Amino acid sequence: MVKLEQIFDRKEQEKMIRFLHAADLHLDSPFKGITDMTADRLAGLRESTFTAFRNLIRHALAVRPDFVLLAGDIYDGEDRSLRAQKRFHDGLEQLGAAGIPVFLSHGNHDHLSGGWVRFGLPDNVTVFGPVVETYELTVREHKVAIHGFSYRERHIERAMITDYPAAAPDDGILHIGMLHGSIAGDKSHAVYAPFTKESLLQKNYAYWALGHIHKRQLLHSNPPIVYPGCLQGRHKNEPGMKGFYDVELGGPEVSMQFVPCSAVVFGEIEVDCSHVRHATDWLNACLAKAGSMTARTGPVILRVHNCRLSEEAEQLFAGAPRAEWLEILRESAGDDVWFSGLDFEPSGTGSGLGDSPLIRSVMERLSGWDAEEWQSVLADVYQHARSAPYLEPADEERQQRVKEAAADLVAGELAK
Ligand SMILES: [Mn+2]
Known part of the structure; x- marks a missing residue:
């Protein structure tokens, strides 16, 4: 009634x-x-x-x-x-x-x-x-x-x-x-x-x-x-x-x-690396986190933030350039996940990827540049008649990617 x-x-x-x-x-x-x-x-x-x-x-x-x-x-x-x-x-x-x-x-x-x-x-x-x-x-x-x-x-x-x-x-x-x-x-x-x-x-x-x-x-x-x-x-x-x-x-x-109503959701996942010993541990941890996000929102584009790295984990990650880690992560993911990038929480102790003295000095140098210095460093490519039309603006996101690529480059050279 x-x-x-x-x-x-x-x-x-x-x-x-x-x-x-x-x-x-x-x-x-x-x-x-x-x-x-x-x-x-x-x-x-x-x-x-x-x-x-x-x-x-x-x-x-x-x-x-x-x-x-x-x-x-x-x-x-x-x-x-x-x-x-x-x-x-x-x-x-x-x-x-x-x-x-x-x-x-x-x-x-x-x-x-x-x-x-x-x-x-x-x-x-x-x-x-x-x-x-x-x-x-x-x-x-x-x-x-x-x-x-x-x-x-x-x-x-x-x-x-x-x-x-x-x-x-x-x-x-x-x-x-x-x-x-x-x-x-x-x-x-x-x-x-x-x-x-x-x-x-x-x-x-x-x-x-x-x-x-x-x-x-x-x-x-x-x-x-x-x-x-x-x-x-x-x-x-x-x-x-x-x-x-x-x-x-x-x-x-x-x-x-x-x-x-979004078709794709941007996000970031934090992956606890305190128990990561093998590459597979890390892959599984990333995929599990991504899976729980897609279950909630559907397709996602994710950035991976690796935190609480044990010394073992740092050694593991130092064994390959960041671009390669990203590549295997992308290969392991299903159609509804795209990993856009990854970073590592800086550690105070270990001898891992972010902690080689050479990489640290390169990163410190890059971090110290102000907007004007970035402009002058990038001037060659940005003022080049052929390349300039294809470049995205040199904003903070871009600078971040240049920094990551620089760290990878140095890490790659060191690993040789
Ligand atoms: Mn608007």
Whole structure:
């Protein structure tokens, strides 16, 4: 028998509005930083942003939200690759056929000043222009107003938040703000359309659908101010399962459910090497850790951090260059695991790989270089007309790989 309370719950639920909030799809991200993957794996990885998007569409078709919000950086590149536009279009068309409206804005990656092949979008889609504007819709008895804008050019350093209209506290409308940008003063990211939490709260909106920061974050819970994070991680600094929010609003409480949708997850495993005696011990330990991750998240790209090396383990690892250890690890792994690299916790005692005096002096030298010294060291290759177009930026990740390669080179020479 159905209880009265449940009937009441259901009635309350019917009154809520339900929408999906995603951002930073970065469709057709080229995964430039990944240089040593086999060609077919890389091709698979390059599909991942599309797979994540398809997972979003599948969820929408299953739960039939009242609308979908996409808060900027739909495309990875300002040229909006033709393939990305076609697949994006097709996904939105499916939502259109199901009667689901979509509101989207463009961010710093897919700003309006880029050059791209014009590709129409289906009628169910509303795209915000370069100034803050408002679209109103009625969902059952709710009046909803959605405010937002698209990036006119790549860099918007102005506080666009000042252009958003403030809502009267009791106007009976559910106001939703879409904003691609970052908190003012946050030093960890370049500043884009900066805002403060207070400046958002002052607008009296029921929900802030943010985009730009790829790490999922709830800046405020009531009203929710939300970064859903990107749909698909693109490198090791975007670790863990990514996804979007399924939100219900307009009842006594806000309900928010995170829906994971990444096709591949970036991560790191720590392998305890205190009992490692043979190469097989280590391989098995790595594979077991990787297996427990794939069981939770599906396919993974993992970096291996070896810690607590016993003296025996250090001697073992010193017996072959790091690149070779990585190679056998890759050979042992199944299709759903790719090992991107490995490192060893520096030890204070032993005589292992990281501890040869020669390697140590090379590493210390490299670690002591500042950005300018790196630039001058790499100038020959980076300024070379033939090589320069093929090189990825000399960022920290790159420097780290140069350091590892240098250590391997020295270790290899010493082992001879
Ligand atoms: Mn982004």
